[in-house]
Amino acid sequence: MEDVTYTKGIYTATPGVQKLEDGRFQGVVQLARDDATEPETTVYEVKGVSATVSEALEEAKALAHQILGEIEL
Template sequence: MDDTTYTKGLYTATIGVRPVDDGQFQGVVSLARDDGEGTDSTLYEVGASSENEGEALEEARALAHRILGEIEL
């Protein structure tokens, strides 16, 4: 599966899913800031786990939109 990315100004959020205990999945968002001198990256995790990868990916997508929506340029 290709990475899904969302961009706002200098910020790029890349969403993904990782397996956790008991066959559950957790959505993750990697937020990178590229200021031309290097790229800083922060990993955010969805607070709850999901029963399947699709649900976890949707949760990650929602988290990415919330994070980017709070950034002021």
């Protein structure tokens, strides 16, 4: 699966999926700040869980858009 990234100014959000122990999936977003001398990365998790990888990825993409939308430059 090819990585999808979204950017806003100095921030890059990369949505992804993690498999949970019970076999379900949870969307995650890695948010990186690109201007620091030591790059900062924060991981956000989608609140719900999904039965499929594709559903979890779509939820992660939506969360990435929400996070970037809330950032003021």
